[in-house]
Amino acid sequence: AVCLEAGLPVALAVTAAAEPLHGAVGAQLRRTAGLLELGADAAAAWYAAEGLPALTTFARAAGRSASTGSALAQVARAEAEHIRAGLLDTAQAKAQRAAVHITAPLGVCFLPAFLALGIAPVVVGLAGEVLARW
Known part of the structure; x- marks a missing residue:
């Protein structure tokens, strides 16, 4: 069966992006991906990532994108x-x-x-x- 969860493709993309990263940024992205895979609210999953300066802007945009459907690619x-x-x-x-x-x-x-x-x-x-x- 194909999973049609909205967060799963995002979780897979975040997992792939976090794989080569070490340190706090990689750990936080893997944690966020895990939460998204488990079906957590996307805004809540990305909220913890906002605490890291390297991820603040992207995490806010990702949370906003999950809530409103706005584009994240730009x-x-x-x-x-x-x-x-x-x-x-x-x-x-x-x-x-x-x-x-x-x-x-x-x-x-x-x-x-x-x-x-x-x-x-x-x-x-x-x-x-x-x-x-x-």
Whole structure:
């Protein structure tokens, strides 16, 4: 028999989305999917997910969608773009910090070599000429 429950396709989609996620977000999405599979009220199932900052907007929209039938795809798309932009910003900030942190070890390695091979011979040569004239 085919189950025609309205919440089951949503529960399956939420389960699939939560599968690769770790931490509080993944756990909350799996919990919400479980509640939806058991036939809980969708607004109540999504209400607990509103407590997590990463899920607040989507959870509110999903609860509203279950109550009113409003479209959820546009909100999901916008949230995905927002999350991707945040991840890109974080990655760029880490890359910039790495570039700054690498300068100290490079300076420690190259500065002595520069002094020994670049500055010291010039100073020794000039000192030899000055001492020879005295």
